[in-house]
Amino acid sequence: MAELVQLLFAGLTTGAVYALVALGFTLIFQASEVVNFAQGEFVMLGGMVTVFAFKAGLPLPLAAALAIAVAVTTGLLLHRLAIEPAKGATVVTLIIVTIGASILIRGLAQIVFDKQFHAFPAFTGDEPFRLLGAAILPQSLWVLGGAAAIVFGLWLFMERTLLGKAVRATAANRLAAELVGIDTRLVLALAFAVSAAIGAVGGILVTPITLTSYAVGTILALKGFAAAMLGGIGNPVGAVLGGLVLGLLEAFAAGWISSTYKDGVAFLVILLVLLAMPQGLLGRRAVERV
């Protein structure tokens, strides 16, 4: 029992981060069909800016706020300077643009910050508490709670605000949305800003557990993308589900099967799922209208 709970929390905590990255992928994909591979860099910025602002003497909440602001600005700049000018280009071109942007952001972070690993203190202490025999870090609850709050907040925004409805309308049919007077450019910029903020919050929440460096974004983007595909790209609930499932797969594969092949096991399961359900767990089958 203790082992089960331990693995469960290990998987859920890692999975929550994958879920937030996958959510970022989904938002931008919905608004533009672009897969933004710079998504992992927002997580990195969230962690790194907080670390350096905190070390410079800022209180942690302020440092975190600054980090979110920096990430959002980066997201908006990415949209304005890289995606917007390439409007009308094919989706593949846009994806390559985002990969280029991610390399640029990583390179800049390496110069502005450094190449070392960093961490800042956990929000409510490092002392683990016991739950059914398993040792759990309080920060894990922050990660899980934070991720849940973000998902709920995003749901409220999408369902209950006019702007949110505009985003959904754009996702459903861009041309129709434009015809009814929705500024789809604004919607896309908004999607980048919100994705960046979500990524940054994820980075801030996990850094006390996972540590951060200029290079953490790459692997997160990869895992987050896999999670988004597993859940069904374009579906926010699917993204969260995909992230959690991927995290759990890794933890249980390491704990019960073999830690050497845990990534292999996780990706094998994803492959099998996608073979059986190419649209992902919760994705809708894409219908090509002629």
Next chain:
Amino acid sequence: MNRRRLVFCATSAALLATGPTFAAEPIKIGSFLSVTGPASFLGDPEKRTLELYVEKINAAGGVLGRKIELVIYDDGGDASNARTFATRLVESDKVVAVVGGTTTATSLAAIPVLEDARIPFISLAGGIEIVEPVKPFTFKTPHTDKMACEKIFDDVKKRGFSKVGMISSTAGFGASMRNQCLKVAPERGIQIVADERYAPGDTDTTPQLNKIKGSGAEVIVNADFGQGPAIVTRNVKQLGLEIPLYQSHGVASKSFIDLAGPAAEGVRLPAAAMLVAEQLPEGDPQKKVVLDYKTTYESTQKQPVSTFGGHAYDGLMLLVQAIQRAGSTDGVKVRDALRATKGFIGTGGVVNMSPTDHMGLDLSAFRMLEIRNGTWKLLY
């Protein structure tokens, strides 16, 4: 430009006409290092050290009455570049010996070229494959992973334990050290009861440690460097595992203590004397060498000393002394002199070479340290 030469040859050429002291041509020593690229944290201090000490040696009159001319190429960490530069050192620069090879991969790539040319090569990389089996002209200065395993296992036995749970990264250094540890464990009377792995970049190792917890391990040994060991150390504390934790020489930098935080208390690791230069007892043979190098490096380079630069110092000094003893720059004679090195005191340890041992270090080269009150404490 990749190619950097000390300008000394120019000045000494000018001196040639007038100065009777340097009547001969300079002695050319070649080097290829990973000054840029992923291994730059190793290659950069190595390059600085070579340049710094060649300058000092020349200022003191050179070797055999001749100046040293250093030819350094930057291979960027790429093995095929290393091979190309080794060829260039042999064919166009016509160096008498090579001190370089930042990584095991770049060293191995260059060995066939240098062996063919019968040019003594002192590698600065850790891999045991470089000198095992022994190649006629190839030497190395740093300790090996295998020695780290042996040092750890001896300490484990000393504390009365024998069941070890291994947790290692699947990447280069971790994988290589894991293999060496598994190999030497039976010889040292150690039983490996768990052998867990994690991928580079993994941020949680509690599932693996949980398995080790259930395996009956009496100590945990973690083979990796960088972020991984800090996470493992934190996770051990999180799970409340009360058994001793050993790290490798791969974490021997202050940043590990900062990252692992209070969880690092009580962690033991084998490391070079450099890390605890000030704590070495007065009678320690290495104390003077290590402190001298440390002060010289830190005062001129304005950055903290690292063990990696020390490997380059050892390599250069071994070579210079061998050339002096050989009284010649002939490849075979210098090689024979290198092989005959006895009691050379370097930053990495006391070196005693032989025709069957081209590294010459024993386990005394590693010190056992424990982290106490957020800093290194020399145990023995």
